[in-house]
Amino acid sequence: MASESLQAEVDRLRLQLETLQAKDGSALIFVGDYLLKRLEQLKVTKMFGVPGDFNLGFLDLVEDHATIDWVGNCNELNAAYGADGYARVKEHSLGVLLTTFGVGELSAINGIAGAFSEMVPVLHIAGVPSMAQQKSKPMLHHTLGDSRYDAYIKAAEQFTVAQGIITSKDSAAAEIDRVLTECITRARPVYLTLPTDIVYQKISSERLKIPLSRLPPPNDPDVQAFVLDEIVKLVDEADDDIVVLVDACAIRHDVREEVNELIKKTGLPVYSAPMAKSAVSESSERYGGIYVGSISHPEIKEKVEAAKLILSVGCLKSDFNTGNFTYSIPLSRTIEFHSDHTKVQFATFPGIGMKELLPQLTSRLQPAKKLFPVPPFTAVLPQENNDIISQAYFWPRVGQFFKPQDVIVAETGTSSFGVLDIPFPDKSVFLSQILWGSIGWTTGATLGAAFAAQDVGLGRTILFIGDGSLQLTVQELSSMIRHNLKPIIFVLNNDGYTIERYLHGKERKYNDIAPWKWTGLLGVLGDIDGSKSKSYTVSTKQELSALLDNAEFADAGKIQLVEVMMPQLDAPQALARQAELSGKTNAYVVV
Amino acid sequence: MASESLQAEVDRLRLQLETLQAKDGSALIFVGDYLLKRLEQLKVTKMFGVPGDFNLGFLDLVEDHATIDWVGNCNELNAAYGADGYARVKEHSLGVLLTTFGVGELSAINGIAGAFSEMVPVLHIAGVPSMAQQKSKPMLHHTLGDSRYDAYIKAAEQFTVAQGIITSKDSAAAEIDRVLTECITRARPVYLTLPTDIVYQKISSERLKIPLSRLPPPNDPDVQAFVLDEIVKLVDEADDDIVVLVDACAIRHDVREEVNELIKKTGLPVYSAPMAKSAVSESSERYGGIYVGSISHPEIKEKVEAAKLILSVGCLKSDFNTGNFTYSIPLSRTIEFHSDHTKVQFATFPGIGMKELLPQLTSRLQPAKKLFPVPPFTAVLPQENNDIISQAYFWPRVGQFFKPQDVIVAETGTSSFGVLDIPFPDKSVFLSQILWGSIGWTTGATLGAAFAAQDVGLGRTILFIGDGSLQLTVQELSSMIRHNLKPIIFVLNNDGYTIERYLHGKERKYNDIAPWKWTGLLGVLGDIDGSKSKSYTVSTKQELSALLDNAEFADAGKIQLVEVMMPQLDAPQALARQAELSGKTNAYVVV
Incomplete structure (x- = not known):
């Protein structure tokens, strides 16, 4: 893991160097095909969206692509939802949405905002007018009629973590790589404009030799060692009276396996928040069910809230995910693992991400001496004296x-x-x-x-x-x-x-x-x-x-x-x- | 007309005074009912939208209202389209859309942007969280999860001409009146947030006694007199070789009647752009059909482009409305009438709007001495030797x-x-x-x-x-x-x-x-x-x-x-x- 993470960092730095040096050695490739090649490398097999007059040229390339299929949705909102659903199931990849200028991209915006909110990696490509038109700003159809060609970008800024506004072939590859990297490392939607006249411009394919990575930057080893010591100390003090509470970001930031390893080795009881349902195996004997604050089953509520220490992995404390903010777990008994920081009781450690930290923690911990009982998570069919499907x-x-x-x-x-x-x-x-x-x-x-x-x-x-x-x-x-x-x-x-x-x-x-x-x-x-x-x-x-x-x-x-x-x-x-x-x-x- | 326009101005000034003086004399009314009362005054009978948890309380008032019916659409984009279609047919009124925070309002945004682009008066009401929640910013469902409660407003700013962000009952009535006035005078969409805790707060109903007006501010009489003289001079010089070209804003800014009066009195030939189809009676002998630049019927193209003078009413020169920008009418032969300015050849006169100017022009003009022939606008059923519905x-x-x-x-x-x-x-x-x-x-x-x-x-x-x-x-x-x-x-x-x-x-x-x-x-x-x-x-x-x-x-x-x-x-x-x-x-x- 540590070496993978270092390799990813090396690749990122190489790409930054490429951007600055503007190397131009190898075979030429259309800008549109460069984008598709990157998506192919990231294992994308489907592109969702609706055809429209500013994306048709690019769609020729999509249709001709060997491994990426055009879905062709009934409308753009549904297409955005489709890309979101695809990304959630196809881990280590992303969802891709293609719409046209204005009318298409705006119809999809609620779907993109949802991917932002719920942390799903979706690339939204908007086919936009040519650079000549973007400069002269004629009153084209799909415009607001007042020359504000940037209005849709401003809307997209609210709901995406990065925007790649391609304005020339020279920066196209670097922009594509930048937004894709943001998308996959942060598990959030990004926005990319593709002008009609740039799709078929030719650029170097050199950068494609360096893969994009979704691994976060490596943790600082000294800080991480300190954090590990702190956690191990608290774990030891808790005397095995510990529960693991898994939440949304365990899925979004890809630490399911790491959590399962931790549980397997330690035998600690594990519960999940609603947004993490299915993150850990629900057939495991150590899995206790859903903790959702005061609306949890009383038995689950008691078990979780009485524990001396909570290892909280990827928590996301929204109303419906916490029983309307009714968690009864004090910070003094909690360690929070996040994608880009760690909280040990009241102390925050920025930059210490869980993807690297969790396996190290697992290797430091011993199997629990006392296996605290976990009431089995079952659902019993009620006996009802009627035919109604209640x-x-x-x-x-x-x-x-x-x-x-x-x-x-x-x-x-x-x-x-x-x-x-x-x-x-x-x-x-x-x-x-x-x-x-x-x-x-x-x-x-x-x-x-x-x-x-x-x-x-x-x-x-x-x-x-x-x-x-x-x-x-x-x-x-x-x-x-x-x-x-x-x-x-x-x-x-x-x-x-x-x-x-x-x-x-x-x-x-x-x-x-x-x-x-x-x-x-x-x-x-x-x-x-x-x-x-x-x-x-x-x-x-x-x-x-x-x-x-x-x-x-x-x-x-x-x-x-x-x-x-x-x-x-x-x-x-x-x-x-x-x-x-x-x-x-x-x-x-x-x- | 002039006195109506003055009365409207008086009403507007009175409302401004009310805002500053914060009069508080008369019967109290819920904020939600104040809004409905204004809509009733503006002859709104339907409200489009989808129920959602932040608008349900307001919906109680809508459902109980005697003359405004809740439509209850299948989704928000369709609802926005519905409000737009309603406003286009129901002249001198507006379309109203009600959605819920985030998910609902964003789904509708393409419909609102369309109303902006095409100049249709639509009020978009978003039911939003209570002021207490807006201040403490909890991670509610329908939020982006990062406390940015203003993100949806920022998106709405791109596609509406005014935003009424209600934050207390004290400013609620003035905000409602301000955005509604912008909506109906500018024929463009506006956005209004309605927090759950303010809907049922009580405010003075005093302002409701002063109606809102859609009439534009009166033209400056001196400038208008000058402009009239200039136009009449050009008309005289053109020797009846004049055509009237009607376009979108003749409909949107409500001068259909004024144009018809002008044509009736002068007998001038009249053509329309695609976006003004049906603005003037197509059964009139003086109506010649659709002018759309180089893709017009050759006969129409010739008639329009050969005229010595074009009276262009409410033109909107978009690609599909002009045969891809192929108008062949020099400015030197054109007078452009707009809602808020007039162009006489190369000179622009800001603030001289057509609603007041056109009737004055009509009263100054004489019936044409020569009635230039207008080839009849007809559509002939072709003789085809097959069954196909071509x-x-x-x-x-x-x-x-x-x-x-x-x-x-x-x-x-x-x-x-x-x-x-x-x-x-x-x-x-x-x-x-x-x-x-x-x-x-x-x-x-x-x-x-x-x-x-x-x-x-x-x-x-x-x-x-x-x-x-x-x-x-x-x-x-x-x-x-x-x-x-x-x-x-x-x-x-x-x-x-x-x-x-x-x-x-x-x-x-x-x-x-x-x-x-x-x-x-x-x-x-x-x-x-x-x-x-x-x-x-x-x-x-x-x-x-x-x-x-x-x-x-x-x-x-x-x-x-x-x-x-x-x-x-x-x-x-x-x-x-x-x-x-x-x-x-x-x-x-x-x-």
């Missing part, structure tokens, strides 16, 4: 349906809350947008996730989405059919926005939606002869169970949509509790 | 189907180009997005237009959209069904993005789309029992004609969708010519 029944029941290596995608709302307390099989992957919470995101994300699952050898992609949310982005089901993907889509039909009814306006009409014929969707959106898809409605526990037990269904040989009829005002316990807390904070008080 | 056949044929007071909406692409050369009946209204050109816009815009048409007593709403474009925003058909609107929707099924094939990549796969079962859409998206809608496919000239001649169809008693099978590589002449010019400019040259 939330309390549904989630444990589908839990029995999950298989190892499933990719499980849960929409914000009843789905993301409901699935939390269900144990996942080994090597499954969980996708949800717990911080950003943009409803409709999962439709696009499922498309991207299903593509990535093929690439990395994962199994089925299973989506849980409410009827209200699916309406926002429904057309992307069409892209799944078109590309012959085979997700299983559970549409929770509870007649409107149930999460919002819990927050406010339970009986209000504004939380209603139009009723759709859900089982007719796949036929209309592309499976015209009915051979590529299958749709079902289940209204009772028996129907649901029978379907889940059907081997052909479980085998996911074609895209399948299951409309699940559920009561309008039923919600998972966790959602009801969160809504109660959140509702208090956001109350509309008459003053 | 573009050349389709547009004149549907032209015969149009009735007075139809609202005709044409999507960017084949539709917007194809319909240009078809004369519209009297009092029909044309909607298209010729400058912004965001594909998919018309689906939402048709929803808004159909609502507004009911309000203002217009007739049928007729949409022309390509299969590629409809995929972007298709779910909004559901809102039409839900609200019992009855547009006629022509889906031009030509198997992909034909406009783009003309620009670049004629045979490329990236211009393909997934095939949908178009006639199944309305059934799936809400007309579950089939009683509210009807769908058709027409594949031949005969089928098309028979349908258009069917009285029940023409009567538009329910929502109807017509799939029109057209050849993939057929395009209206105007599009082919524009694409040729535009393609040259944007060429992807291999250097």
Whole structure:
């Protein structure tokens, strides 16, 4: 690891030197192809987006590329969601989105902001007018009519960590490398403009020989040694009464393996925050379930909060990820590991990143002498005296349906809350947008996730989405059919926005939606002869169970949509509790 | 007019005084209700948007309001398009969009930018966290996770002419009035944040007694007199060899009537740019058709460019509105009337707006002595020896189907180009997005237009959209069904993005789309029992004609969708010519 990290640093420095020396030795390559070559090196196989008049030339190169396929989404927001979902499942790579000037890129901006918020590496390429046009600023279509050609860049600056504004072929390669490096090392979206007249300009391909690295810069060895001593001292004092709490950045900043090694060696109990569900194996005996502040299961809450020391890996303390900020873990008992710093109790150590620190810590620690008991994380099917598919029944029941290596995608709302307390099989992957919470995101994300699952050898992609949310982005089901993907889509039909009814306006009409014929969707959106898809409605526990037990269904040989009829005002316990807390904070008080 | 304009000025000054004096005499009203009252005064009857946790309290007030209805769109971009379409048809009012913090408002931003570009008055209200939260900046869902609570405002600043950031009840009324005034006087979108804790705070309703006015400030009388003299002199010298050229801002800045009066009195020939189609009556003998630079019909081009003097009203010289900047009209022969300035040949007169100037000019001018001939603007049905529904056949044929007071909406692409050369009946209204050109816009815009048409007593709403474009925003058909609107929707099924094939990549796969079962859409998206809608496919000239001649169809008693099978590589002449010019400019040259 240390030598990999040093090699990455050497490569970065070489690239900086290249930029300054402007070496120009080797074979020439189109700017557009340079970009594609970099994406290929980073193992990108899909490009999401919508064609538009300022990106068509580049699209010729994409279409002709041997290993990168053009997805061609129904709209740009869905495409951005697709790139995000792809990046989450395809670790060590990134998602790529291509849009056109103004109209296209702005339609995608919520998707990019979501990737920023949730820390997902997405490259947003905007095809823009030629440099001549950017200088003379004519009133082209897709402009604001007032010559402000930089307005879209200014908007993008708010939601990306780097912007590569290509203005000449001379700086194009360095700009591409710079934003891609920012994207993959910081796990955040970046923005790149590609003018129509620069795509086909030829530049040196010399830089391509030096790979881009996603490894962070090496930690300072002296500081790291000091930090390690401090941590080991606290661990020793805690006398094995320690829990590991894994959170979002353990996934985003790629330390899952490091955490698993730590647990394997020490035998410490491990819990996860909602955003880290599936980061550590939920079938492990040392895994205790989801800690989410005061809305945790009482047993989990007690175990985590009573520990003498918490090793907190990649924490992200957002409202829905912490039971509305109800963590009861004092800093004096916490060590926080982050991608670019470490906190030991009250002291912060900038520059000491966990990717390098965690393995060193593992090598310093001994197996725990006392194995503190971890109550098993299970979900029991409740006995209910009715046929209704309640939330309390549904989630444990589908839990029995999950298989190892499933990719499980849960929409914000009843789905993301409901699935939390269900144990996942080994090597499954969980996708949800717990911080950003943009409803409709999962439709696009499922498309991207299903593509990535093929690439990395994962199994089925299973989506849980409410009827209200699916309406926002429904057309992307069409892209799944078109590309012959085979997700299983559970549409929770509870007649409107149930999460919002819990927050406010339970009986209000504004939380209603139009009723759709859900089982007719796949036929209309592309499976015209009915051979590529299958749709079902289940209204009772028996129907649901029978379907889940059907081997052909479980085998996911074609895209399948299951409309699940559920009561309008039923919600998972966790959602009801969160809504109660959140509702208090956001109350509309008459003053 | 002059006294109305003065009254408006008096009202504006009174409101400014109120702001400074902070009068607090009369009955108290919730901030949320104050806003609704202002919208009611401005004749708003519909609010577009999607519910979200930071706008639910305000939505209670909207739902309880007697004359403003909540639309409840399928997603925010469609909602923004809806508000835009509503504002275009409902003159002297505005469109209103309500979204939630972050996720909602950003999804709508392309729609707002389009309203900015095309000059449409839209108020975008974002429900935002309470002031306490805005100060302490917790990591709430829908935030970027880095405390930048102002990021969305910064994005909105790029695409709105005013931002009302409400931070206390004391300034709320003045902020609301300020942004609404900017919105309606400048015909551009504005942005307003509504914190959850301020909606229900009580403020004085005193200011509501003074109405907001959309009239521009009065012109300086001395300068105006001078300008009038200059214009009259040029008119006299031109010896009746004058044409009036109407453009976008004649509609946006509300001088249609003034232009019609001018034409009626003088008998001058009048032409319009694409963006002003339907601004003047196309059945008038003095109306000559569409002038669009070098891609105009040769006869029109000759008439316009040969005139000694051009009275250009509200011109907006964008690429697609000018035949790719091929106007051949020297400034020395042009007088340009604008909303806030006038140009007489080479001289600019700031502050002399056309709303007040045009009627004065009309009163100074005499009827033309020589009526220069205007070749009639007609569209002849071509004789073709095949069954195919060609573009050349389709547009004149549907032209015969149009009735007075139809609202005709044409999507960017084949539709917007194809319909240009078809004369519209009297009092029909044309909607298209010729400058912004965001594909998919018309689906939402048709929803808004159909609502507004009911309000203002217009007739049928007729949409022309390509299969590629409809995929972007298709779910909004559901809102039409839900609200019992009855547009006629022509889906031009030509198997992909034909406009783009003309620009670049004629045979490329990236211009393909997934095939949908178009006639199944309305059934799936809400007309579950089939009683509210009807769908058709027409594949031949005969089928098309028979349908258009069917009285029940023409009567538009329910929502109807017509799939029109057209050849993939057929395009209206105007599009082919524009694409040729535009393609040259944007060429992807291999250097």
